[in-house]
Amino acid sequence: MRNAAMIKGRAIACALGEDLDAVVRGAREMRPRIAELPLSLAGLEEVRPYYLLSRRDPGSLSAAPETFFYEVLFDTVARALADASLRAADLRDLAIFFGSTAIDIPVYEHAYEETLRETSRPAAMVSSGYGRIADEVAGRFGIRGPAYTFTTACTSSANALLYAAAMIAAGRIPRALVIGYDLFSHLGFYGFEALRLIATDGYRPFDRRRSGIIMGEGCGAVVLEADDGGDAGAVLCGGANRVDAYNVTTHALEGGAIAQVMRDALADAGVDAGAVTAIKAHGTGSENNDRMEGNGMVRVFGDALPPFTVLKPLIGHTVGASGVVELILFTACLQRGFCPPTLGFEEADEALMLRPVTEPRPLSRGIFLLNYFGFGGNCTALVVAVRG
Amino acid sequence: MFIHAVSRFVTPPVAHPRVLKEILKGYTDTPFRRVNTFILLALIGAHRCVQGRTPSGNASVYLTTENGNLGDTNNVLDQLYRQRSLPMPFSFINTMSNTAPFYVAQSLNVLGRNLSISGRGLSFERGLELARLDFDPGPVEEALIGAVDEVPPGSEAPHPAVEGSFWIYVRKVRNGALGEVADVRSFPDREALAAWCAERPILPRGRGMLACGAAVPDEEKTDWQRRTGLALFDYVADYGPFDTVTAYGVTKFLETSPPASLLHINRNGQGRYVALVLHRY
Amino acid sequence: MKGSLDNALKTDLKRLIIDACDLDAEAVDIDDDGPLFGRGSQLGLDSIDALQISIAVQKYGVKITDSKQMRRVMASINTFADFIRPE
Numbered sequence: 018m019r020n021a022a023m024i025k026g027r028a029i030a031c032a033l034g035e036d037l038d039a040v041v042r043g044a045r046e047m048r049p050r051i052a053e054l055p056l057s058l059a060g061l062e063e064v065r066p067y068y069l070l071s072r073r074d075p076g077s078l079s080a081a082p083e084t085f086f087y088e089v090l091f092d093t094v095a096r097a098l099a100d101a102s103l104r105a106a107d108l109r110d111l112a113i114f115f116g117s118t119a120i121d122i123p124v125y126e127h128a129y130e131e132t133l134r135e136t137s138r139p140a141a142m143v144s145s146g147y148g149r150i151a152d153e154v155a156g157r158f159g160i161r162g163p164a165y166t167f168t169t170a171c172t173s174s175a176n177a178l179l180y181a182a183a184m185i186a187a188g189r190i191p192r193a194l195v196i197g198y199d200l201f202s203h204l205g206f207y208g209f210e211a212l213r214l215i216a217t218d219g220y221r222p223f224d225r226r227r228s229g230i231i232m233g234e235g236c237g238a239v240v241l242e243a244d245d246g247g248d249a250g251a252v253l254c255g256g257a258n259r260v261d262a263y264n265v266t267t268h269a270l271e272g273g274a275i276a277q278v279m280r281d282a283l284a285d286a287g288v289d290a291g292a293v294t295a296i297k298a299h300g301t302g303s304e305n306n307d308r309m310e311g312n313g314m315v316r317v318f319g320d321a322l323p324p325f326t327v328l329k330p331l332i333g334h335t336v337g338a339s340g341v342v343e344l345i346l347f348t349a350c351l352q353r354g355f356c357p358p359t360l361g362f363e364e365a366d367e368a369l370m371l372r373p374v375t376e377p378r379p380l381s382r383g384i385f386l387l388n389y390f391g392f393g394g395n396c397t398a399l400v401v402a403v404r405g
Numbered sequence: 406m407f408i409h410a411v412s413r414f415v416t417p418p419v420a421h422p423r424v425l426k427e428i429l430k431g432y433t434d435t436p437f438r439r440v441n442t443f444i445l446l447a448l449i450g451a452h453r454c455v456q457g458r459t460p461s462g463n464a465s466v467y468l469t470t471e472n473g474n475l476g477d478t479n480n481v482l483d484q485l486y487r488q489r490s491l492p493m494p495f496s497f498i499n500t501m502s503n504t505a506p507f508y509v510a511q512s513l514n515v516l517g518r519n520l521s522i523s524g525r526g527l528s529f530e531r532g533l534e535l536a537r538l539d540f541d542p543g544p545v546e547e548a549l550i551g552a553v554d555e556v557p558p559g560s561e562a563p564h565p566a567v568e569g570s571f572w573i574y575v576r577k578v579r580n581g582a583l584g585e586v587a588d589v590r591s592f593p594d595r596e597a598l599a600a601w602c603a604e605r606p607i608l609p610r611g612r613g614m615l616a617c618g619a620a621v622p623d624e625e626k627t628d629w630q631r632r633t634g635l636a637l638f639d640y641v642a643d644y645g646p647f648d649t650v651t652a653y654g655v656t657k658f659l660e661t662s663p664p665a666s667l668l669h670i671n672r673n674g675q676g677r678y679v680a681l682v683l684h685r686y
Numbered sequence: 687m688k689g690s691l692d693n694a695l696k697t698d699l700k701r702l703i704i705d706a707c708d709l710d711a712e713a714v715d716i717d718d719d720g721p722l723f724g725r726g727s728q729l730g731l732d733s734i735d736a737l738q739i740s741i742a743v744q745k746y747g748v749k750i751t752d753s754k755q756m757r758r759v760m761a762s763i764n765t766f767a768d769f770i771r772p773e
Contacts (some may be wrong), residue, residue, distance in 0.1 A: 024540060026764065058485055058486075058489060059485070059489060059490055060489050060490070061491075109593065110593065110636060110680045120473075120499075125478075126482055126485075126486075129479075129482045129486060130482075130486045130558040133487060146471050146472055146523070146525050147470065147471065147473050147502075147523035147525075147528075148471070148523045148524045148525030148526070148527075148528065148673075149525055151524070151525070152525045152673070152674070155675060156675060161594065161677060162526055162593065163524070163531070163534070163537060163591040163677070164525075164531075165522060165523075165524055165531050165534075165535065166522065166523040166524060166531075167520065167521070168500045168501070168521045168522075168523065169501050169503040176520060180535055183538055183539075183543060184538060186542075187542050191537065203485055203486075204478070204481055204482065204485065204500065207491055207492055207497075208492050208494075208497030208498075208500070210491060211446065211492050211493070211497055211741060212497070212498075212734070212737060213737060213753065215504035226601075245448075258519065259516060259517060259518070259519065260466070260507060260517070260518070260519035261516075261517060262507070262510050262511040262516055264732075265498060265504055265507055265508070265511075266498060274491055274516070281544075285544070287495065301407070305588045336669050377501070391503075392498060392501050392504065393503040393504050393506070393507035393519070393679055394507050394510070394511075394519070395503060395507075395519060402671070436710060438707065438709060438710070439707065439708045439734075439738075440708070456725070490741065491742065492741075493706070493738055493741055494734055494737045495734065495738055496706075498734075633710070645773050
């Protein structure tokens with residue numbers, strides 16, 4: 018297996034909490050926290066579920082968004098840097114890899130609304146630039162390495178991880194800070210509603226009664242360094258990205274591109290499909306995702322499909338942040354001895370007949386495949402070795 | 406990473422995406438719908454770049470951008486906050502900037518990696534850096550690398566007067582190339598770049614040129630010229646600064662220069678630097 | 687008057703579809719009875735087009751709530767016009 022980048026420090030903020038032990042406990046005990054948010058801005062009387070950050074007060078979603086945005090981000094990054102025990106000199110040459118779907122939309126849309134209220138004419142405004150957030154992190158922590166921002170929808174921070182690990186493996190940089198971050202935005206919430214993608218009847222990926230996606234907020238930060246070859250920790254040892262050109266919103270149902278990206282990732286890591294211990298599926302809970310991902314997995318693994326699970330019913334679909342957030346949640350659970358279950362799954366979809374892990378299952382060491390897919394046909398798969 | 410084709414498309418903001426759609430018809434028969442200004446700019450640049458060639462089905466697409474989609478983001482915010490309606494689905498989908506490299510990949514049937522990359526003030530350089538990593542030691546053998554930004558709709562001065570789409574088609578194979586991306590290097594500050602410049606001559610005097618990005622002040626430009634002893638290739642003055650001006654300069658050099666080498670120096674607002682070294686055969 | 691008998695309404699609907707779905711067509715090109723959705727249909731529209739139209743059509747004061755209803759209502763220009771104005 019290829020030597021690559023090991024996780025030296027990590028921190029998370031999600032609906033299950035911010036303290037990693039508490040988050041893992043929440044996953045083991047299957048206690049999700051789901052808020053209900055009104056669709057009133059579009060004149061609709063219904064509500065829709067949403068996994069808000071544990072520190073959020075659902076009643077004050079629009080209060081001081083810029084302050085809140087950077088508070089959560091800086092706090093999560095500070096905890097990850099502390100967890101990695103980096104010295105000031107290590108910070109200086111740290112490279113930043115940032116991935117997000119909405120980038121600064123939660124801040125920008127609020128400013129837009131305020132301007133509209135004051136001037137009552139359509140505001141011609143400019144976002145502060147996709148690269149700004151990574152630069153704000155650099156400025157706050159005195160980081161002077163290069164900063165890369167990835168905006169590939171729901172694979173954004175998975176691609177940030179892929180490139181950070183590849184750069185470390187190639188010896189181009191000594192260490193990297195990888196961040197996945199997406200907060201609630203009206204644009205995203207109402208946009209998913211306009212696409213009729215939001216589940217109204219519980220979150221049940223791969224279940225025959227699935228009714229869609231529930232979005233969630235998340236911030237995850239990891240510090241990666243060259244693998245020390247020791248016998249502990251979690252190591253990113255390969256991955257791949259490719260595009261499924263079938264359609265801008267949906268992947269081809271037969272799962273060809275999905276299968277190819279999984280194979281490419283395993284080849285990059287130098288691992289045979291038979292060596293995979295378990296899979297973290299993307300599992301958004303949309304019919305298209307579950308069918309194409311299920312078909313893709315069967316193409317690669319045939320009858321020997323390893324156990325697979327979906328984390329989203331625990332913390333919501335954290336869109337662009339899911340790359341880093343789900344990596345942290347998944348590896349933290351494994352390092353505490355179990356594979357987290359797919360909450361909400363009861364009955365298999367007849368077209369697939371695939372059953373994910375439904376109870377916390379004893380599992381710790383091994384080689385794991387992590388899938389991420391997104392709009393724009395984006396497909397990313399990562400291979401992670403957990404050594405305990 | 407050898408450069409096999411280059412394209413430049415620069416235009417004052419157009420009144421309606423329809424105008425760009427007409428221009429695009431000059432490069433491809435593929436019909437496009439539900440696409441916006443940002444996507445159309447990307448398509449024009451990419452299709453223009455590969456005119457008369459057939460890239461490999463495994464080629465990758467790296468789209469670099471400072472601001473990504475602006476027009477449809479404003480449309481969706483207007484639908485939400487002013488019209489108090491659900492957004493139009495395709496306006497919402499197109500707020501995600503990776504829809505642009507998606508349509509490039511779909512229409513050219515290039516199904517390798519597909520990324521939208523930014524770095525404030527240094528987006529094009531960051532894209533080149535990641536693409537180089539994918540070429541060596543990575544598995545990618547062919548790619549389209551572009552820089553695309555639109556002028557925000559309805560904006561007034563001092564916003565830039567032009568928008569554009571600039572692309573290079575790169576391959577691992579040298580045969581038939583017109584040039585090469587020889588180096589991309591990041592530096593934490595000006596001193597580190599100066600030390601690198603002092604180590605040895607980066608480019609031979611006489612055939613070497615120096616260009617500086619829009620964020621490098623004039624007095625600093627003079628200093629780099631003195632340190633490197635290279636003749637200045639100035640492109641920023643053509644249209645003034647705009648979001649994709651670095652890619653404009655690089656593609657202009659590749660399209661118009663006689664055989665020569667270029668050292669391109671750029672910085673961001675925090676004083677971090679990137680140097681590019683390109684050869685035009 | 688039933689919507690399918692009102693040519694002005696039907697022309698408006700055709701223009702709305704052309705605009706919402708960014709089609710390279712004129713209202714006169716669209717047949718009142720021909721299917722609109724699916725490969726091989728006259729416009730080749732897909733499910734996201736249907737969502738796009740369902741939001742654009744809100745200006746007529748109608749709401750289409752589920753995708754099955756959407757497919758039925760938008761089977762053709764005539765069925766669509768009758769849904770907007772049943773009598």
